Amino acid sequence: YFVKEHIVLDQPIQMDDEAFHHISHVLRMKENDIIRLCDEKQLCYARLHFENGAVYALPYERIEDKTKTAVPITLAMGLIKGDKWDLLIQKACELGVEQIIPFTSSRCVVKNKAEKQDKKLNRWNKIAKEACEQCKRSALVKVHAPIPFAELTKWTQPNTLNLIAYEAADLEGQHLASLLAQHKKPSHVLIVIGAEGGFAKEEVELLRQHDFACVSLGGRILRAETAAFYALSVISFYYEL
Ligand code: SAM
16 A cells, blocks of 8 residues: 555554555455555555554565666657556556656547546556556556657656657667667666557657667567557566566
């Protein structure tokens, strides 16, 4: 369970309504049952205590955090259609992404409508939270508000390896894995994956001018969500070695 408070060993934390419902009604947990608690920085075991219709968690032991990838990965992803987008968030969280930046580009079929933006963002972050809890991650994945493609240029940081997976890169670009092998370990990786329609040449050129390297994910054209899962797996696996 994620808590907003800073965890201090032996200091009880009152669980919020959502956690209370899950603990008592879904999992039917009892006094002294053990849960995992995290506050974005640390992961602990905690014992449950029920009192006056509330549930408290008493953290008693820190757990070594093995849930982070060796290098944090940001996924910038072209907006894709409903169900696939939800699946994308869920699986990217399981695969260790640190944050997701949705974007719209010239060949995106899905348009980013301004209305209900907050509701949509809340839903996306809820999917991320549930996925992080399910795979017992120690930190939540943030799903940002969608941005226009050109704003991706503002996301580059020093010592970040900026990559764009381009479906036509097979002809002129390097495979992702061989590019990783040629670079020294960065402090962060930013990978950009296109939506169903892929990228216009000018879009790829714009990012290239801003220190992004163009990579191939192999000779087969993958669906957008498959491309994201493949790229996240290759990058995280590479730096685990
Ligand atoms: N509509 C495009 C076409 O027909 O060529 C395909 C776009 S693909 C479904 C969506 C995104 O996945 C691409 O923009 C790219 O980021 C990524 N992708 C898929 N296969 C790839 C590959 N073999 N190499 C690099 N990127 C790939």
